Amino acid sequence: MASSSFQSISGQSLGSLDSLNGLKAQASRDPKATIRETAKQFEALFMQEVMKSMRASTLSSGMLDNSATQLGTEMLDTQFAGKMAGLPGGLSDAIQRQLQRQMGVQDLSPESVKKASQTTLAQALPALATKGIPSHVQSFIQQHDAAARSASAASGIPASFMVAQAAHESGWGRREITGADGTKSHNVFGIKATPGWTGKTVDVKTTEVINGQAVKVTAKFRAYGSYDEAFKDYARLISSNDRYAKVVAQAQNGNAAGFAQGLQQAGYATDPAYASKLAKVIDTTQRVQRSLA
Numbered sequence: 001m002a003s004s005s006f007q008s009i010s011g012q013s014l015g016s017l018d019s020l021n022g023l024k025a026q027a028s029r030d031p032k033a034t035i036r037e038t039a040k041q042f043e044a045l046f047m048q049e050v051m052k053s054m055r056a057s058t059l060s061s062g063m064l065d066n067s068a069t070q071l072g073t074e075m076l077d078t079q080f081a082g083k084m085a086g087l088p089g090g091l092s093d094a095i096q097r098q099l100q101r102q103m104g105v106q107d108l109s110p111e112s113v114k115k116a117s118q119t120t121l122a123q124a125l126p127a128l129a130t131k132g133i134p135s136h137v138q139s140f141i142q143q144h145d146a147a148a149r150s151a152s153a154a155s156g157i158p159a160s161f162m163v164a165q166a167a168h169e170s171g172w173g174r175r176e177i178t179g180a181d182g183t184k185s186h187n188v189f190g191i192k193a194t195p196g197w198t199g200k201t202v203d204v205k206t207t208e209v210i211n212g213q214a215v216k217v218t219a220k221f222r223a224y225g226s227y228d229e230a231f232k233d234y235a236r237l238i239s240s241n242d243r244y245a246k247v248v249a250q251a252q253n254g255n256a257a258g259f260a261q262g263l264q265q266a267g268y269a270t271d272p273a274y275a276s277k278l279a280k281v282i283d284t285t286q287r288v289q290r291s292l293a
Helices: 017-029 029-058 066-085 091-102 110-129 135-155 159-170 227-240 242-252 256-265 275-291
Strands: 201-210 213-222
Touching: 135 227, 135 275, 159 227, 159 256, 159 275, 213 275, 227 242, 227 275, 242 256
Parallel strands: none
Antiparallel strands: 201 213
16 A cells, blocks of 8 residues: 655654654653654655655656556655655754754753653644645545544444545545535535435536546436535445445454455446555545544
8 A cells, every 4th residue: 555654764654653652752761862853754754745746747658657656656755755864964953953942942951851842742743744734634634523433433434434535535625526506415425326316416527437448427426415414324335235345344444455445346436546546545634633633
């Protein structure tokens, strides 16, 4: 699974619960070293985003590009970012000084830094997990958190998985399905209106991949009265359909990659790269949710 997070200097993924908890624990034992380590990871994140932007602005041949080569490129960028971070005179030195100023530390004696790190530094660490994530992305996750948690309690599918899929299907709310008059359908999951659907519908032109070709078609999609209804219907659809039995099992085990792959194999979407794209969005969603916890 391709991951939008990067590997920290210690080899853990920044934004992972283990990584953040490890830094918090270290802050109480060796605050000075923790500031230095945090600055390195901050710089590595910045460097990785720079390389990502550079690659995005470079034209790709498309001949040999696939999900495997994309994953390899991202892993290589991760390694480069880790190697370049922390060099003398680099960005991490400036970040380290800024952290010290924000913590109000005038000297770096163990006693002084330890006292400040127990509060300010520990509170600042989760923010690193959301560095580089646009505000509209974080707002979407917060907006749908309650509806997702309610649907999760009834289905056993993690709330983060559902929010992530809603985000992927709706472009973080920016491509939400609407009626001809602009009325919201609240259908953030892209669920089509099957013959047994008795509720409202919306006709929308969409892109389907048929025999390897992207084709524009007009399809009927379900319309809901609220986002809460949409999340409940999605959870009911996935958990009550034998077609998605393995998907639900993977979700309940917390296997994000297996959940995403299972949805693709079950035919939830026709995009051949659906699983890898969804797995990335799940990673981003979980990073933001952990920072809000």
